[in-house]
Each structure stands twice: as structure tokens, then as C-alpha cells.
Amino acid sequence: MPSKLNIYNSLSRKKEEFQPLNPPFVGMYVCGPTVYSDAHLGNLRTFTSFDIVYRYLKYLGYKVRYVRNITDVGHLVDDADEGEDKIGKQAKLEKVEPMEIVQRYTNGFHDMMSQFNCLNPDIEPTATGHIVEQIETIQKIIDNGWAYEVNGSIYFDVKKYSEKHHYGKLSGRNIDEILEGTRTLDGQDEKKNSVDFALWKKASPEHLMRWDSPWGVGFPGWHLECSVMSTKYLGETFDIHGGGLDLKFPHHECEIAQSVGADGNEPVKYWMHTNMLTVNGTKMSKSLGNSFLPHELVNGDHPLLEKGYSPMTVRFFMLQSHYASTLDFTNEALSAAEKGYKRLMKAFKEVQSLEFGVGEVSNEINDLIIKLCKKCTEDLNDDFNTALVLANLFELSNKVNAFANNQLPISSVSRETFDLLQKTFKDFIEDILGLKADEDKGGDGKLDATLSLLIELRKKAREEKDFATSDQIRDQLATAGILLKDSKEGTTWEIK
């Protein structure tokens, strides 16, 4: 019996069989970036992980509506509803309109997503684009008795809510512990309890981003937008909600409280969280100076990096870990990933050009290949274990190489198995893992074609002992940044 998709649900803390609420439709919401600076590597890892989820669900035939928001207002510097708006602060620093900051970093984020081959979500709503809806939801929460107004701001009454509902169910925190852990209220604070959070904040005179509301001029609280936009586009209850682990508390916990507070419904069936990044075993953080940006990783432009790695190498590297494990960046691991990625793509190219021939089938080989192909699906069904999928593809690559080098006759497998092998490579590498040939190989295969011709001419020159010509070809290519590598199997080339 074919295996079924199982997802580790952060809410239940166990793997559950995936059963969408309204098949064949699947609604998925992922918390997107706050666009006040370049997207960081943690963003990239999170969105790449959910790109796999999106691709695989579509591959399985579901009609997925993938919503990933852009936070362009309300995310304050301090998580405790204090401090400046992150975007407003950056706008003041650069002396521009906040929406110019939003535009610049949204464009940059999109460029990055495209560079790393992440598919676009179906809807990419913005917080400022849903002020009316946010005001309506706040009014509902007030009407239901879960929020209160103080001096033009509206706060969610977490303590009152927690008397009837389980605040802390997602993060596993206890309301009393949270109350003890948060700083005590000083006389300035207008909240009833430190655990309460803002749904709407009154705008001070110097606050740049501001809208009129029934409670005066202000701006929405950061947690609100995700509840409002997921409800608008996916309904009061939807299938999958994803985000980085750092968002589990308080952001996602607050989202649950807001939805229950507004509609009385649990908003999400499956909660998924991606884990954090480390560098050489240490948590990656700006303050430690050990965090690099995606473009620095690609250009090798950071003291901790020995060289740059192509976007597809980085993508491959990230997929070598399960999304729920921490991911450690080291030069050794990245270099190994670069080699691994090239090896995999070489096998992919080879398997596409193999031609089937009938002969005597080896049951052993045939069964092994079928097993490995099936295991790709099983491993992905096991909470999207891309690390194991890649391991299977490498085992399969060994067989592909053997076929390509005539060490193993292609007829060792049946026509059906041969087709399955080709399809498995194509489906998993291209469609599901979203890997593709590195772009620096030149447009349209034309560089490939010219280099094949040069390698052929060089071989002929060497056979004719015309070493001047063969050296000229090698040297001029080296000057252009192209290395020729000779081996028993022939000559290959790579970009330096």
C-alpha cells in the first residue's frame, strides 16, 4: 500500500496523517518577511522549506492556495508592543517615505526568492492593504469581550481569555509562567497585564504610518495581520500554517487567541515550524557578527566564508537537512554540498540521455532501483524528509553512472523500471525539490555546445601531437574562467 503524507504538527507535538479539511483544496499560510532590511538566511531557509511543502502538495494533486504575507507595518523593534515600527525607523534613518523602504526590500525579497527558485505564493497580501479588515476583526474581538481600549489603543486581554481557553497550547507555555517571565508593569504601562498584546496602537505624533479608526488615529498590532489575512483568504479554519520557530511564541500563540477571540474557531489544523540556523555550531545572530546574508553567501563576501556558493548549491545544502532540525553552516559542509549537488545534476543529465535496450533483467538491480524510487516518495511522505530523498537519489545516481559508463548493462532493468528511474529523477529533482542547472553555464546550452566542440578539437590536436593548439585551447579557456578537467572518462569543463 502506498504510504500517505504525514506532517509533524507542532500543536499536537506528533506526526499526523495529512487530511485536508476540504479536499482537493488545501489552504496554506506562511508568515512572510518584515520588509525593513534584506531578507536573511533564516527567511530563506523557512521559505525554501515551505516551497517544498507547496511543490509536493501540488505534485500530489491538491489544489493549493498558498498565502504568504508581507509585513509592511506594525512590527515593532521591541516585541513587548514598545519601541518604533521597524519600517518607520528605517524610513526615518534614510529620510524617505516608509513605503519606499517597503518597496525596495519587497523587490529585493522577490529577487532572492526567484534566484533560489522558490515558487511565488498564490496570494501575497500586505498588512497595510488590510487595515479595514483588521479594524473589523478588532471590533469583533472587543464585542466578544476579549479586548479592551485604553487611551486609543486596544489590547487583547490574555488573562481573561486564558480563563476559558488554553493560551500557551502551541508553545507549551503556561500562562502563570509567562506572567512571571515577562517584565512587570511600570506605572507607564497601560496594559492590564504584561502578557496582554496590542491589537491597535494609538499613533504618537511622530509615528509615520497611521490610519483613522473607531478608536482614533493609530496602526495595527503585528500579530493581527496574519489572523485577518489568513481568515480572509483561507477561511476561519484552514489546513497548514507555517513559519520559523522563533514565531511560535508569541506571534503564533497570539494568532490562535485572536482567531478564537474573533470567530470562536481554532484557525489551523496543522502547525509547522522550521528550525534555526547555526554557524560553525553557534547560533547565527547579528550581534555575534556571525550572520551572513543570502547574497553574501552567493558572492562569498563575508569573513567567515572561504568562497561563494551558487544559489542552487545553497538550496541543495539546505535540503540536506530536515526542515525541523537546526542547520549548521560551515565552509566544509558547503563545499561538500557543492560537490554533491554537481554529482547529482550530472547523474540527472545522464539519466535523461540514457536509452533503454532490452536484454536480461537482473532482479537484484531491478528490485533495488524500484525500492529506492519508492523510498523517495515514502521519505517525503514522512514529514517532508528531503535529506533522505537526496540520499536515495545518490544511491540511484551510482546506478545511473554505472549504466552511463557501461559498467552495468541498461538491460539489467525492465522498461517499466527504466521509465520509473527517469521519472523519479525528473519529478523529485525538478518539480519537488526545485533544483535546476546552475545558470552560469551560459545561455541555452550554447556555451555547452561551443565547449564540446573545443574539447573535441583539443583531443584531435593532441592525437596529432599538435600540443601548441591543445595548450592554446586549455590556456585561453582558463583565462576566460573555464577549467578543463581530464580523466579516464574524457574531458569535462567547469566554471572556475
Add this chain to the structure above:
Amino acid sequence: MPSKLNIYNSLSRKKEEFQPLNPPFVGMYVCGPTVYSDAHLGNLRTFTSFDIVYRYLKYLGYKVRYVRNITDVGHLVDDADEGEDKIGKQAKLEKVEPMEIVQRYTNGFHDMMSQFNCLNPDIEPTATGHIVEQIETIQKIIDNGWAYEVNGSIYFDVKKYSEKHHYGKLSGRNIDEILEGTRTLDGQDEKKNSVDFALWKKASPEHLMRWDSPWGVGFPGWHLECSVMSTKYLGETFDIHGGGLDLKFPHHECEIAQSVGADGNEPVKYWMHTNMLTVNGTKMSKSLGNSFLPHELVNGDHPLLEKGYSPMTVRFFMLQSHYASTLDFTNEALSAAEKGYKRLMKAFKEVQSLEFGVGEVSNEINDLIIKLCKKCTEDLNDDFNTALVLANLFELSNKVNAFANNQLPISSVSRETFDLLQKTFKDFIEDILGLKADEDKGGDGKLDATLSLLIELRKKAREEKDFATSDQIRDQLATAGILLKDSKEGTTWEIK
């Protein structure tokens, strides 16, 4: 004395010297696409024209804030405030959420802009992202007495407005003629006069896009967003407002009335309009079947097109006409543009690799080159006449070719003139006209390098009468889609 920038102002119907309201700042607003289908060629022409304006103003040292909106609600199928919302209609047809339509075509539009090398605007606001602001503006207009409510909809009272203000000043239309020209009101119509236009429309039960407002659930009228967003991001009066000629009436006329009605100010100092497209002399229109999309033009995928043209060829082609002239698409003109574009880019490459050498200066040549370089600026200052700029660059290209082929000694010009020549090519081609080498030439110049090597090896083979090798090189490249062309000056290559 250096010439100054003059702009043809559609409002005054004459060329005026450009004097920004608050130098060095310039505010520019351009009406963006309604994202319910693929952007059409008219959009491309308009946004490329204003890309030149944006680039040139920045080049002149102005700090430009360029705002180009995305219309994602309120644009109805029928201009007379009737019919379905264009996006809502498409969403119903495809059975998706309207915002999925918006997302898809916004992404497609961005891809197209990037393909044709148009710079991103500084802010790209959406109509749905400014519902609160639109409601506030409507309230102001009502309070000022220029709008009235009927059954949950708000209409601008054009007749009343025109008693005090000049409605029709931009389009040159007379209010009585407009009233005669529009269809008479039937009993169903709730407007006081057929010339009135909607600021807010009550949403019928089946209308998908809807927001709460002081007048009930509805959606904003199409004209309103541009007034509201230009005011929000550029102020009540700003420098330049651009758009296609088809928007002059009623859209831009209504914008003026809305701004005057809300704030009492004329909103725009310089109105600019791009002209329409024709195909083989006939107006391009969907109903005539003679309109092709930008990607069809690039792929050659339309019965009227003999072949495809690269995005840069198309850009070059468009810049060969003044933005305020109609632009006629014919296969002959496009093919000629393709040749012209290649010739220009060849000269650009040559001028960059020229090296100066001292000798006897020819005053005639020297003066001619200075004159042509200066004329590039003068022509652009004359209402952005890109057609004449290109003509100057071609005249300069002839001299560059003569230098490159040693028909003219480089020492005919002074060091200063030589620098001016190089700078003029770089500034105008790259920075101002936004032309760049076609991308299909292969990554990073590596294809260039390998092909130079192959051309060299082929030359050697022919000198050694090794025609087998020289033919092999030519034939294998032809198979790969690369044509070698021999001439007196040597061998060049091009992508088929």
C-alpha cells in the same frame, strides 16, 4: 549656454521649461496597469516612455520619487460606472479568489518590466491597500459639497463642480458637449447627471471585492485611487503625472476634479501622455485581432509577426519614435530596428575598447563629435526626444567604426573629446535609454571568449588549408544556433 529640460504639458498644450516645485525633489506619478490579464503592448510603451523620464531626471541629479500604482479593484468593464469589476469578473471565470488574479498578473507584469529593463518605481501602491485613505478623501469631497450619496453609492457632482471649476480643461472637452455625448439616464440610473462618476459603489450581493464604509459595504470608484495615492505619497500638488492618452478622459480629468474637490488644489504641474499603437497603420485593438502581447512579440508567436524580436530590440524600436507620436508596428520596421540596435551596440562595444592616442587633431572631426554629443542632451531636453538622440548616436557610431577600423586616426580628436565620446555612449545608451546587450549572448562573456577562440582556430585551419576543420567549426556552431559571418573586417558571430 546649456539647454534646459522642456516638457510638453498636456494641460497647457505647450512645451514648458521644467521647474520642479521643490528642487532637488521631483514627484512623478504614472497610472499603472489593471492586473486582470497580461499587460499589453500599450502598457509596455507607456511604462518604457516614463522609464526614460525617470532615468533622465535622476541622471540630471534630481531626487525623484516615482510612484506607479497597481489597480487591483474598482476598474469596471464599462467605463460608465456599470458592469462587473474587471478583476472580479476574471476571478469568477477562473473560479479563484480575486487576489489570486491580482497576484498572478502583478508577477507577470513585474517580469515583463524587468525583461524590458524598466527600473522599478520607488513606490508601487495598490488600490486595495488604500481603502481607508480613499474613504477619507470621499468624506472630504462630500463635506466640501462636490459629491452626493444615493442608495449606498457616492457620486461626484460634475455639473455642480463645473459651475465653479473647469471640468474638461485637460481633455479640452466642454461640459455641455460631454453631457450631450453621454447616454441619457434611464429610470434605473441613480446619478443626477450622466457625466457624474462614482467615488464609491455599493456592492451588490454577488460582488466579490467589498469593504465596509460609512455608506455601507461597497468598493471605491476607479478614478479615486490615483488621486488618493498620489496625494498620500507626493503631496497635494506634485510635479509630473503620466499615463496613456486613453486615460486623459475621463480618468485624468476626474482625478483633477477629485483633487480640487478634496483639497482645493490643482494636483499636477506637468501632465504627460503617451500616444497609441498601430499595426501596419491600423489602430491596435483586441477586437480587430491585430494586437499582440509583449511575449508574443518576443517569441514571434502571432500570425502578424514574421519572427520574434529580443526585448532590447523592441525597446530600441519604441525609442525610435517620440513618446507623443503614434507608434506603428510592422515587420519591416522591427527588422530594421533589430539591425539598427545591433549596429548601435556594436559601436558601443567598440568605443569602450578604443584607446586614445595623441596626434594631430582635426578640428572638423573634433567639432562634429562635440556637436553630436551635445545634441544628445539637447534633444533629450526637448521633451525627451529619444528618436533624435538615437539618430545622433548613429552618426557618432560612424565615426567610432572609422576609428575602430583605422580609417580615421583616433588622434583626430582631443583627449577631452575622446572622453566625451566614450561618456556620451555610456551615459545615453546604458543609463538614460536603458539599453543593454541582449542576454542570449551567454553568461559573463564566457560564450564570447569561447567563440573568439573558435574563430581564431578556424582562421588558422583555413590558412593551413585544413578545410575539414574549418567547416566542422562552422557547421557544429550552426547546429548549436550560432552563425559565423565572414567579412573584410574579420569574422563575427550571432545567435540565429
